[in-house]
Amino acid sequence: xxxxxxxxxxxxAYGKIEAVKGISFSVEAGQIVTLIGTNGAGKTTTLRTLSGxxxxxxxxxxFDGRPLAGIPAHRIVALGLAHSPExxxxxxxxxxxxxxxxxxxxxKDGEAIAKDVQRVYDLFPILGERARQAAGxxxxxxxxxxxxxxxxxxxxxxxxxxxPSMGLSPIMMQRIMATITELKASGTTILLVExxxxxxxxxxxxxxxxxxxxxxxSGTGADLxxxxxxxxAYLGED
Amino acid sequence: MHQLPQTLVNGLALxxxxxxxAIGYTMVYGIVQLINFAHGEIVxxxxxxxxTIHLWLPGGTPLPAALPLMLIGGAIASVAVATAAERFxxxxxxxxxxxxxxxxxxxxxxxxxQIVWAFYPDAKKSRGFPQFQGDAFELAGNLHxxxxxxxxxxxxxxxxxxxxxxxxxxxxxxxMQATAQDPDTAKLMGINTDRIIVLxxxxxGAFAAVxxxxxxxxxxxxxxxxxxxxxxxxxxxxxxxxxxxIYGAMLGGVVLGIAEAxxxxxxxxxxGMQQLGxxxxxxxxxxxxxxxxxxxxxxxxxxERVADRA
Numbered sequence: 001x002x003x004x005x006x007x008x009x010x011x012x013a014y015g016k017i018e019a020v021k022g023i024s025f026s027v028e029a030g031q032i033v034t035l036i037g038t039n040g041a042g043k044t045t046t047l048r049t050l051s052g053x054x055x056x057x058x059x060x061x062x063f064d065g066r067p068l069a070g071i072p073a074h075r076i077v078a079l080g081l082a083h084s085p086e087x088x089x090x091x092x093x094x095x096x097x098x099x100x101x102x103x104x105x106x107x108k109d110g111e112a113i114a115k116d117v118q119r120v121y122d123l124f125p126i127l128g129e130r131a132r133q134a135a136g137x138x139x140x141x142x143x144x145x146x147x148x149x150x151x152x153x154x155x156x157x158x159x160x161x162x163x164p165s166m167g168l169s170p171i172m173m174q175r176i177m178a179t180i181t182e183l184k185a186s187g188t189t190i191l192l193v194e195x196x197x198x199x200x201x202x203x204x205x206x207x208x209x210x211x212x213x214x215x216x217x218s219g220t221g222a223d224l225x226x227x228x229x230x231x232x233a234y235l236g237e238d
Numbered sequence: 239m240h241q242l243p244q245t246l247v248n249g250l251a252l253x254x255x256x257x258x259x260a261i262g263y264t265m266v267y268g269i270v271q272l273i274n275f276a277h278g279e280i281v282x283x284x285x286x287x288x289x290t291i292h293l294w295l296p297g298g299t300p301l302p303a304a305l306p307l308m309l310i311g312g313a314i315a316s317v318a319v320a321t322a323a324e325r326f327x328x329x330x331x332x333x334x335x336x337x338x339x340x341x342x343x344x345x346x347x348x349x350x351x352q353i354v355w356a357f358y359p360d361a362k363k364s365r366g367f368p369q370f371q372g373d374a375f376e377l378a379g380n381l382h383x384x385x386x387x388x389x390x391x392x393x394x395x396x397x398x399x400x401x402x403x404x405x406x407x408x409x410x411x412x413x414m415q416a417t418a419q420d421p422d423t424a425k426l427m428g429i430n431t432d433r434i435i436v437l438x439x440x441x442x443g444a445f446a447a448v449x450x451x452x453x454x455x456x457x458x459x460x461x462x463x464x465x466x467x468x469x470x471x472x473x474x475x476x477x478x479x480x481x482x483x484i485y486g487a488m489l490g491g492v493v494l495g496i497a498e499a500x501x502x503x504x505x506x507x508x509x510g511m512q513q514l515g516x517x518x519x520x521x522x523x524x525x526x527x528x529x530x531x532x533x534x535x536x537x538x539x540x541x542e543r544v545a546d547r548a
Contacts, residue, residue, distance in 0.1 A: 053422055073425035082426075089423040091416050102416050105409075106428040154428070 002065065004029045004158055004189055005050070005081075010059035012042070012049045019045040021213035022059065027158065027191055032184050034192040034200040034221070036234060037210035043193040044086050046210075047160050050191075051083040052076040064157060078106050080157035084164065086193075088147040092136030096127050099135050099146055103153025113153070120149035123179060141172030148179065152188075159183065160191045165199060177203060197234035201225045209234070243381045245503045246496060251387035253495020254394035255456070257488035258449035259472030260479065261398065262320075262442025268418045268482035269438045271336075272328060275343035277442065278469015279350035280320045284447030285367070285460040286358055287315025292368055301368050305389070305451070312447035319350065320443030321436050329432070347465070354462040364461040367454035390452035397445055398488050405484065414438065418482070467521065474528045480541020489539055498524050 003026035012020040020042040027033045035043045048054045050061060052073030061068040063081055071079075082103075091099050100120060104113045121128030124145040130138065135146055144164055151159055161180070165173040177199050184190060184203070194200035201207050204221035209230060217230065224230050259281055266274045274280075291311030295304050327346055331339045354361050370385035377383055383391075405411035416424040417434040424431050453468065454460050471494065479490025501523035506515025514522075531538065 051426055053425065072430075073422075074428050074430045077426060077428040085423060085426065089420050091419045091423070093419055094412070094415055098412060102412060102424075102427045102429075105413065150427075 003027055004064060005191065006060075006062040007046075007050070008060045008062075010046065010049065010061065011057040012045050012054055013057050014045075018057070019213055020049070023208075023210070023213075023215045024059075025208050025215060025218070027189060028205075029157070029189050030184075030187060031205040032180070032190045032192060032203050032221075034194060034204040034207045035210055036194055036197040036200055036207060036224075038195070038234075040212065041210035042213040043210055044162055047083060047085075047162050047191070047193055050160065051081060077154050077156075080155075081160070082151040082154045082156035082158070083160045084147045084151040084162060086162040086166070088140075088143045090135040090138075090143050090146050090150070093134055095132050096135050096138070096146055097131040099150050100127075100153050103150035106154065116153055116155065120152060123182070124149060141168045141175070144168060144172075144176060145179075148176070152183075156188070158189045158191060160193075162193045163195060164192070165194060165196045173199065197230070198225070201230075240380070241503050243378070245499045247377070247381065247383055247387075249496030249499030250492060251384070251390055251456075251495070252499060253475075253492035254390045254488075255449050255452050255491070256468075256472045256475040256494055257491025258390070258394050258397060258445045258452070259468060260475035260487035260491050261401065261445050261484055263473055263476040264479075264481055264484060264487040265438045265442050267476070269414065269421075270328070270332070270435055272339050273343065273473065274323070274328075274439075274442070275340065275469070275473075276323060276346040276350060277320075277446065278465030278467075278472070279347045280316050280323075280443050280465070281446040281450045281453070281468055282354065282460070282462060282465035283319045283350060284312035284316035284443070284450035285454050285464065286354055286361070287447065288312035288451050288454060289365060289367060289460060290315075301370055304368070309448060309451055312450050313444045316447040316450070317440045317443035320439045320446070324436055324439040329435075347469075351462050351465070358462070361462050364459040367458055367460050369455055369458045384456070386452075386455035386458075389455055390449075393448050393452065394488065397448055398484065401441065401445075402484055410434075410437070471521075471524060474524060477538055478528060478531050480538030483538070483540045486538055486540035493539070494524055494527065497527050 005027040007026065008024045009022050010020055011018060011022050023046065035046065037043055045054065049056050052071060063079060068076060091102065100117050104116065107113055126142055127146055127149060135143065138146060148161065148164065164176050168176065180190060180192065180203055192200055192204065201221040201224050207219060207221050207224045208215045209217040209224065259277065262277050263274065266272055288308035288311050291308045292304060295307065323346055327342050328339050331342060372385055374382040374384050405414055413424065413429045414434050416427060416429060417431045421431050453464065472491065475490035475494045476487045478494055479486030498520045502515065502517045502520045506512050
């Protein structure tokens with residue numbers, strides 16, 4: 001069986017600075033795969049390249065059996081790859097309902113869209129209560145919920161979440177992590193980028209540790225959680 | 239004081255015209271943060287497009303019948319030039335330092351003037367533009383509305399409301415708002431942001447053509463330089479109202495138009511300022527108002543402070 005996402009020898013540069021220096025990994029349908037690592041490791045750059053916002057220098061990306069090379073960002077979401085970006089990037093002056101509608105921008109099935117909006121409200125009741133409010137008025141955690149809900153509105157085959165726990169209170173973070181588990185249970189495949197390594201590895205089927213543009217260690221979530229070097233470097237243990 | 243109602247009517251007509259052009263600046267700025275300084279020339283091109291249709295029509299075609307065709311001709315010319323400017327002049331510079339597109343805009347503005355000057359028949363001097371026949375409407379004793387002003391007073395609010403509805407309610411309008419607020423994330427939603435940018439230029443071009451016809455009617459003539467001062471005034475109006483905001487652009491236009499009309503009417507009556515009043519100084523007062531607003535309220539009347547882009 002081929003993987004849903006296959007990344008091979010991916011290199012990405014900003015001008016002369018190479019941020020991703022030849023990484024390979026894959027995501028099987030139904031899995032949660034996480035990329036962990038410190039700031040500047042190249043995790044966000046990897047996701048932005050997968051969704052077409054950045055052009056790779058070299059390497060191949062195959063998604064759902066087809067190469068993504070040369071496909072512009074606005075066409076990639078139509079293939080089933082949704083991206084909830086780092087820093088949430090909700091549309092602050094549009095309402096919550098309008099943000100969710102934009103998540104379904106390319107869909108034409110009005111009734112199913114309405115059902116999916118309701119599903120997001122069931123997942124995050126606060127969003128339903130504030131549907132007509134400008135998204136910029138939400139708290140950070142609520143904005144994160146909206147960003148995730150918005151990404152789900154395209155009914156993706158693969159959901160990419162970039163730092164969903166960033167800047168959240170511990171309670172809010174637990175909610176988000178619980179939601180990711182729920183999403184997996186409902187069959188969504190997830191590629192999760194996190195600085196909170198412990199939370200990410202506890203959920204993940206597989207994890208990859210990135211350091212300055214390279215994958216230095218790969219394994220199952222549980223393996224990495226118990227790996228000596230990971231514990232020292234990323235879990236804050238001696 | 240008995241001149242006040244007339245001053246307001248004159249100012250409103252002038253302001254509505256500025257507002258239509260200002261919407262073009264504000265649409266483009268709202269989406270690509272570019273001041274399209276060639277936008278005044280887009281107005282001028284629209285005026286010549288409309289005149290071309292007028293010259294094609296058989297002599298004696300009544301103006302009310304010719305007007306819709308002239309508007310279409312003007313809009314085709316303006317929209318074509320505005321979208322071509324986007325595609326070939328601005329798009330290649332989208333990631334360049336901001337000075338580059340600005341200088342390009344100024345160059346384009348001069349080029350468009352010179353092209354019309356050189357190639358449009360008899361455009362080296364002013365060309366006559368048709369006007370409505372007959373006296374001004376008498377709204378009340380001593381309060382008159384010029385026949386040619388009626389057009390802009392109807393067209394401007396209609397255009398603005400239609401655009402406002404389109405942006406707020408339609409699927410494409412929502413995509414425009416998303417692109418203005420966060421272009422990269424808009425792409426992640428599946429929005430073709432290049433097309434949205436072209437659309438912003440096209441709408442600005444269409445509004446410029448309506449303003450061009452209004453200006454032609456008011457003045458009874460058009461020329462290759464007409465876009466310069468109109469463009470500058472409309473840019474002032476857009477900043478005055480809060481750049482990036484459609485309703486702000488119209489409000490800024492109306493405030494500027496009324497201020498100009500009031501300055502031409504009243505300042506000459508202020509003791510010691512006789513020589514600073516009248517029509518000759520109206521541009522000075524218009525730009526003085528801009529400076530004042532920039533000092534007191536730099537985000538403009540309806541503008542938001544630019545801080546919410548995380």
